[in-house]
Amino acid sequence: MAKRRKKSTKSTSEKRGTNWLLIGGLTIGGVVILFALLYLALQEPQTQTLAEYCESNTENCVVLGAQDAPVTLVEVSDFGCPHCRDFHQNTAPGIKDTYVDNDQVKWVFVPYALRAETVPAANAAMCAAEQDKYYEFAETLFNQATEQALTRDGFLVAANEIGLDEEAFTACLIDGRYNNIIGDNQDAARSARVSGTPTFFVNDQVMRGAQPFSEFQRVFASYLNS
Known part of the structure; x- marks a missing residue:
């Protein structure tokens, strides 16, 4: 029983780690996209002289x-x-x-x-x-x-x-x-x-x-x- 609990705890921990990595990756990706959109928005459009x-x-x-x-x-x-x-x-x-x-x-x-x-x-x-x-x-x-x-x-x-x-x-x-x-x-x-x-x-x-x-x-x- 003790071994099963230990294995279960380890599995849960691994899942949590994977989730945090996924969340972190999505957050970083979102920030990059946000900055890219802001950069494009701030660029001066080409205008007629x-x-x-x-x-x-x-x-x-x-x-x-x-x-x-x-x-x-x-x-x-x-x-x-x-x-x-x-x-x-x-x-x-x-x-x-x-x-x-x-x-x-x-x-x-x-x-x-x-x-x-x-x-x-x-x-x-x-x-x-x-x-x-x-x-x-x-x-x-x-x-x-x-x-x-x-x-x-x-x-x-x-x-x-x-x-x-x-x-x-x-x-x-x-x-x-x-x-x-x-x-x-x-x-x-x-x-x-x-x-x-x-x-x-x-x-x-x-x-x-x-x-x-x-x-x-x-x-x-x-x-x-x-």
Whole structure:
């Protein structure tokens, strides 16, 4: 009897050991699967670049320069952004004169607004683009006093300075013709992981903030001299 009990106890112990091994294996396997799922969930999905977005939605963006330029500069700016103002006052003229006007850089603008208050300014710039004056309007607006630049009076002053047909421009302003497009551009910028302005995409490189002209020269040269 004693031998049978001993054998039975040993068998039970072996079964318990096997069960614990099975449970342990299942637990470890579950943890591995969980971490694998979390890893996949956290991976950034492949998204369309803003350059590709603008190529397939030409009415949503504005292009300045030669279509076949070797370098593409995509800009996302907001008319109420002080760093964007700094860029346009200090760096943009050099980029246009040195690179865009010499067919080395194609400059693609994505009309954009960080907040609701600046949507009318982005819409106004698109209204100016109807008359092929987006860049001129943007530069004029960025050089206005901040408190005026985001008002309808500011838009009309800029339009007058660059010689727009004010009747057509005003009609475009009033009906908010491009507000929906600006909303689409906001979604596209968000998908491209734009989190602030100004943000620039130079071919496959990202540049953030009001970088000096020398930094743009360096990045452009890496493509132009390759």
